[in-house]
Amino acid sequence: MGTGPYPSAEELNAPLICDDEEAQAYEMRDMLPAQDTTSNLTETGDDIRELRYSDNRPIWEKIWCGPINPEDEPPKFHLRWKTLKYLDGLPKRLFNSNLGNKALVRYGILIIYVSIWFSIVSSILFPYLLRAPVFSQNGSGEDITIMPLTCTQSLKSWKGENNACGTNAEFCTTTDNDFFVRCPALCDRAWIYSAQTVGNQRVKYREFNIGGGPTKDNAILSHPYRGDSAICSSAYHSGLISGLSGGCVRVSSQGPQAKFLSVNGKSGLSVGFDSFFPLSFAFTEMQDGIASGCYDPRSLVMALNIVFSLPIFFLYEAVIGYWTVTLAGFWTLLLIFDPPMLTDPTDLTTVAELISVGFERLLPLSFILYVIWKASVKRTLDNGSPLVKATLWFPMFWLGVMNNVTFDRLPVDRLTLKDLKELAGALLAVGSIISTILICAVIQTYSIWKSGRFAKYFKVLITVIMGVIALTLIPGLNLRIHHYILGMTLVMFCSTRGASAYLFQGILIGLVISGVGTWGFASIVETDLSLLRGEAGAAFMPPIFDFNESQPLTISWHPRNETAIPSELDGYSLLINDVERYVGPSSQIDLDLLLDGNLAFARLVLDSQQKSENNSIPLYIRVAHANTKNPIDKRGDYTNAAILQFPEGLWQDPSPGVS
Structure with a gap:
C-alpha cells in the first residue's frame, strides 16, 4: 500500500473496478467541500497522471x-x-462581497426581484x-361580448362532422346576426391531426379552411x-x-353556397369543394365601434419570463436557478403559451379549471424534476x-419549453408507418431527427466513457430497452413514447x-x-381506439354501394355481412355533400x-345547377x-364518398376505406 494520501504505482496499474466509482479520482469532486473542489481535484489528478503513464x-x-x-x-x-x-x-465576486455574502440580503433581493417580475407579468396576463x-x-354605448x-x-x-348536425343539419341552425370572435396567436399553423372528410377528400395535416380567401x-x-x-x-x-398576437374578427353568415374554390391565402391554398353546402360565413369590417381585449400576449409573456429568469439562473446557486426556470416555464406554458384548454373570460370557472389542472400536474412533475436534479442536473x-449554463443550458431549456413553435413545426406527427405516409416530408424529417439523435448519443456516450462510467450507464440502457420491449408485447396496446417520456428518460x-x-x-x-x-401524463401504451384520435376505423364497417346503370338516380347498397350487423343498427344513414339527408331502414x-x-334540399340542388356552367353538379x-331512432x-x-354527377x-x- 502507498504510504501517502495516494495509491502506489503498483496499485494504479492494477485492474480497474468499474462499478466502484468512489475509487475514481474524478468522483472526489462530489465528496469534497465546494470551496476546495477545484484545487484538491487538480492536485489529485496531476499526481495520478504522473503515475499512470501506460495502458496495457x-x-x-x-x-x-x-x-x-x-x-x-x-x-x-x-x-x-x-x-x-x-x-x-x-456571480462569485458578488456573493463574496460585503453585501452579497449575507444570506438575508441576498435572498431578500431575490424575493423583491421575483415580486417585481410577478407583478409585471401578471399585469399583462391576468387581464x-x-x-x-x-x-x-x-x-349606442352598448358593448357586445367577443x-x-x-x-x-x-x-x-x-x-x-358527418351526421352530428342531424338530418338536413337541423341541429346546426344559425342566425343572420353577425358575431365577433377573438382568435389566439399561432393560428398560422392550425393543422388538424384527425382526418376529416370534405366530399371525396381526406383532409389531415393542414388547415381546415374550405374555400374563402381574401377579398375587398x-x-x-x-x-x-x-x-x-x-x-x-x-x-x-x-x-x-x-x-x-392573434386578433378579433367579425363573422357574417352567408347562407348556402353553390361551391367553394381553393384559394391561395396567407397560410397557403385552402381546401376546395366543387358542390353546394347549406351554410357559409365570411369576414366583414368591424365598423362603427372599437374592439378591446383582442390581442394575445403569449409571445410578450414568454419573452418577459425568459428575460427575468436569466439573472436568477446566472447569478444564484444552481439549485435556485433550476427551480426558478422550471417552474416559470411550466406556468408560462400552461397558462398562456400552449394551454391544455380554452378559457372564456365570461365564464371564470374555465380559468379556475385551468389553474386546477396546472396544480394537478405540477405535484407529480415536481417529483420528476427533483429526481432529474439529483440524478443528472x-x-x-x-x-x-x-x-x-446561461449560454448553453438556459436557451436550450426554453427552446424545449416552446416545443409548439419549434419542434412541433417539423412535418412529424407520430412515428407510425401510417402517419409517416400521410404527412408530406415526414420521412425526410424523421431521418434528419434520427441522425441528429445518433450524433448526440455518440457525443454523450464518449463523455460518459471518458468519465469512467460507461459500464454503469450501459446496464441502465439495457434495462430501459428491455422494459420498452416488454411494453410492446402487451396484447391490445401500442407503444406510444411521448416527448415528455423521451425527455425524462434520456436526461x-x-x-x-461537459x-x-x-x-x-x-x-x-x-x-x-x-x-x-400541455398534454398531461399521457400513457406510454395506448389502445388502437385512442390512437385513432376520433378518426373512422373503430366502428362497424359500412355497406357496399350497388350502382344500376338502368336506374342511375336510384342509390342502393347492401351490407357486407348481414348476419354480423349489431341489432341496434337497424337502418342506414345517408350523407350527401357531408350532410345527412336520409335515415331509415331502406337500402335504396x-x-x-x-x-x-x-x-x-331541392332548392340547394336547383340553385347549384343554375350557377353551374352546364347545369350539372357532383353529389358526394x-x-x-x-340506429333509426338515434343515428348520431x-x-x-x-364509406368514402361515391360521386354521382347529377342529373x-x-x-x-x-x-377503399372508411370515413
Missing part, C-alpha cells in the same frame, strides 16, 4: 471500464477571453384571462368559407389576424460555469460536466415540461323522390349502418 489493458476492458485517468471537467473554452472570464466570475373582450359600438375560440374551432352552432368588396373582407371551416384559421388565411450545474444519460451535457439537459427538461404542461333511395319530399354520397350516437363508419347519372365508386 485489453480493448474490451478499455471500453467497459473507461480510461485509466477518468476525466469529467466543466467546459473551459470561455476562459480564453478576458471579458468572458470576467463575466464567468461575476387577458379574466377580462372579457368587447366590441363597443359608437353612439367570443374566444381556438385556432381549429368551427362555428359553435356547427356540431361536428365594400365591407366584406373575404370570400365565403364553408360553414364547418375553422374560423380563426380561416381568418389568418384571409390575412385578418396576426400569427404573433446537480452534477452538471453545481460548481459549474455560470456563463456556460439520465446526460449526467456529465458542454454536451449542458445542451442536452436543457432541451430534454424543456420537452418534459412542454409535454406534461330514389333521388327524385328525396328531392320532392325535401324542399330545402356516403352511407353507414345506423349509434352508427357505424361511413346525368354518371357514377364513380368510392375509394
